[in-house]
Each structure stands twice: as C-alpha cells, then as structure tokens.
Amino acid sequence: MELLGISIGWILIVLGALFLLIETFNPGFFIAVPGTVMIILGVLFVMGFDVFGSTLGVAVGVATALAAAAVTVWLYARITPDERPTTISRDSIVGHGGRVVREVVPENISGKVAIGGVEWSARSVAGVLPAGTEVVVVRSEGVHVIVEEVR
Numbered sequence: 001m002e003l004l005g006i007s008i009g010w011i012l013i014v015l016g017a018l019f020l021l022i023e024t025f026n027p028g029f030f031i032a033v034p035g036t037v038m039i040i041l042g043v044l045f046v047m048g049f050d051v052f053g054s055t056l057g058v059a060v061g062v063a064t065a066l067a068a069a070a071v072t073v074w075l076y077a078r079i080t081p082d083e084r085p086t087t088i089s090r091d092s093i094v095g096h097g098g099r100v101v102r103e104v105v106p107e108n109i110s111g112k113v114a115i116g117g118v119e120w121s122a123r124s125v126a127g128v129l130p131a132g133t134e135v136v137v138v139r140s141e142g143v144h145v146i147v148e149e150v151r
Contacts, residue, residue, distance in 0.1 A: 009045025012038045036072040037065045093120075097136045097150060104129040109144040113137075120145050 019035025041061060044051055051061035093115050104111030104124045113122040113135055121144040122135075129135060135147040 007046060009042045009047075012042030012045065014042075016040075016042060030076075032076055033069045033072045036068045040064050040068040093137050093145065094139055095137060097134060098147070100129050100131050100133040100135055100147075103131055104133075104135070104147060113145065113147055115145075122147050124148060 016035040016038030019031045019038065023030070023032040023035065041051055041064065044061065044064065049057065049060070051057045096115050098113045098115035098120075100111065100122075101114050101119055102110070102112040104113060104122045105128050106124050106126055109121040109123050111122045111124070111129070112119050114120075115137065123144060123146055124135075125138060125146060125148040127149075129147070129149055134150040136150050137145045138148055139146045
C-alpha cells in the first residue's frame with residue numbers, strides 16, 4: 001500500500017523510530033511499546049506482507065503486535081532501575097525531621113521543606129524559618145505540612 005507514493009511500511013517504521021527516540025529522552029512516557037509495534041508492522045509491510053489485506057494478514061499483524069508489545073514491556077522492566085516508589089504521605093511524616101529548602105513563613109505555603117528526600121510545601125508554626133533550618137513536622141493540612149524549628 002502506498003500513500004502519496006510513500007510506502008505505509010516506511011511511514012510506520014519512521015514513526016516507530018520517532019516514538020523510541022522520544023522515549024529515550026522522556027523515560028517513563030511509555031511510547032516504546034507502540035513505537036516497537038509500528039516498526040514491526042512497518043517491516044512486515046515493506047517485506048510485502050499486507051497486514052490489512054486478508055484475515056490471515058490481520059491475524060499475523062495482531063499476533064506480531066502483541067508479541068512485540070510483550071517483549072518491549074519485558075525489556076523495559078529489565079532496564080528500568082529497581083527503585084520502589086515513594087510511599088510517604090503527608091500524614092505519615094508528622095514527627096519527622098527535615099530541612100528548609102525555601103524560606104518558610106506562617107502566613108502562606110510558598111515555603112519548601114525536604115523530608116526524607118521529598119520536598120513538601122510548608123508553613124511554619126511561628127516566625128520565619130530561613131533555608132537550611134532544621135525543622136520537625138507538627139501536623140499536616142491539605143496539601144502542605146506545618147513545621148517548627150528544632151531547638
């Protein structure tokens with residue numbers, strides 16, 4: 001099949017390669033699976049196998065796409081760092097210590113504190129807490145934490 005004189009197979013191969021390139025620069029966006037499937041289907045088209053021309057072609061195309069997707073997901077899982085996702089919630093950090101990253105004030109939540117390697121919006125119980133101040137979380141409200149200086 002051709003589209004304006006260009007083989008659909010080559011279009012699929014180029015689009016699949018672009019998807020893989022985007023995935024390289026944006027890991028986790030997870031367009032590697034459709035990219036790989038596009039490349040495989042494109043190769044089938046270039047080799048003269050019309051994936052959409054018959055029932056057998058559709059069956060082979062679907063089977064190939066599923067196999068390519070499964071292999072891509074397996075490879076993606078193998079090369080992804082084995083890091084556990086953060087399971088810290090704002091309620092579970094009450095009583096934990098941290099450090100002010102951006103000045104914390106009582107009136108608003110523009111301040112930032114780092115607790116357990118995670119940054120949180122914060123406000124102070126009383127007074128201005130400059131960057132670098134050691135703090136402890138006394139409670140949480142909405143999407144921010146309330147901290148006080150460690151004495």
